[in-house]
Structures are given as C-alpha cells and as structure tokens.
Amino acid sequence: xxxxxxxxxxxxxxxxxxxxxxxxxxxxxxxxxxxxxxxxxxxxxxxxxxxxxxxxxxxxxxxxxxxxxxxxxxxxxxxxxxxxx
Numbered sequence: 001x002x003x004x005x006x007x008x009x010x011x012x013x014x015x016x017x018x019x020x021x022x023x024x025x026x027x028x029x030x031x032x033x034x035x036x037x038x039x040x041x042x043x044x045x046x047x048x049x050x051x052x053x054x055x056x057x058x059x060x061x062x063x064x065x066x067x068x069x070x071x072x073x074x075x076x077x078x079x080x081x082x083x084x085x
Contacts, residue, residue, distance in 0.1 A: 003059050010063020017070035021077070030078040038075050045071055 024030045045068035052061030 006057065006059035007063070010059050010066075013063055014066045014070065017067065017074065021070065021073055024074065024077045024081070028081065030074070030081050033074060033078045035075065035078055038071055038078070042068060042071050042075065 020033075024033070045064050048064035049061055049068055052058065052064055
C-alpha cells in the first residue's frame with residue numbers, strides 16, 4: 001500500500017510538469033519561467049532521486065528522476081528560447 005501511495009504521488013508530480021512544457025512549446029516562449037526557481041527545483045529532484053536510491057525506494061527514485069528530466073527540459077527550453085535570465 002505504501003508503494004501504491006508513493007507511485008500515485010510520483011505520477012501526479014510528473015504530470016504537473018507536462019502542461020508547462022506544452023505551453024512553452026506551443027507559445028515558443030518561456031518568458032514566465034524563473035531560472036532561479038528551477039535551479040532550486042532541479043537541485044531538489046537530484047537530492048530526492050539520490051534519497052530514493054539510497055533507501056531503495058524505487059517509487060521515490062524513479063518519479064523524482066523523471067521529474068528531474070522534465071525540469072531540465074523546461075530549463076533547456078528557457079535557455080534555448082533566449083527569453084532572458
């Protein structure tokens with residue numbers, strides 16, 4: 001039951017980034033995305049992923065690893081689109 005709850009939480013976390021990526025891609029602008037906030041978010045996901053691996057809690061490790069990739073995607077789009085810092 002614990003892994004089910006953890007997996008559900010992970011799925012919700014992962015899904016939360018998809019609309020933002022879709023908006024950035026469709027508008028070809030990431031002007032409203034704060035690089036400072038995403039720097040902290042990326043750091044948090046690195047740490048949560050490491051924490052999950054160390055605990056051997058795969059719902060924590062995998063969901064945060066995917067969130068890390070999605071967050072890095074947003075950062076890359078922000079930088080690539082050149083909307084300033």
